[in-house]
Amino acid sequence: MGNINIFDLLIGASGVYLIYTALTMKKTGEIKAGVLVSKEMDAGRIKDKDGFINYMFSRVLLAGALIVLSAAGNMAKTGLNGPNWLSTAGDMGFVAALILYMVAYAKAKKMFID
Numbered sequence: 001m002g003n004i005n006i007f008d009l010l011i012g013a014s015g016v017y018l019i020y021t022a023l024t025m026k027k028t029g030e031i032k033a034g035v036l037v038s039k040e041m042d043a044g045r046i047k048d049k050d051g052f053i054n055y056m057f058s059r060v061l062l063a064g065a066l067i068v069l070s071a072a073g074n075m076a077k078t079g080l081n082g083p084n085w086l087s088t089a090g091d092m093g094f095v096a097a098l099i100l101y102m103v104a105y106a107k108a109k110k111m112f113i114d
Contacts, residue, residue, distance in 0.1 A: 015067030066097035
């Protein structure tokens with residue numbers, strides 16, 4: 001049995017935090033600075049706050065879930081000496097989550113902030 005990489009744990013925790021942030025944003029209507037918008041940006045600048053939340057909610061939730069799954073795949077590979085494809089799939093899932101998040105944020109910024 002191998003060791004679990006601390007970075008995989010941190011990546012998994014960041015995915016859980018993204019999911020938590022999305023759920024909290026949907027429930028409270030507050031947009032978390034530093035996660036969904038930069039810390040320098042005033043969330044009050046968002047033209048349509050409800051539209052931004054509705055647009056980003058499912059995308060952030062999906063990105064968080066992909067990140068958690070990618071970390072789980074990498075931990076299964078290293079911790080249980082699983083097949084190499086688990087690590088590759090985990091890395092591809094993480095990259096897909098980053099691309100999904102970046103594209104969604106860029107579109108949301110154009111539609112609701114700029």
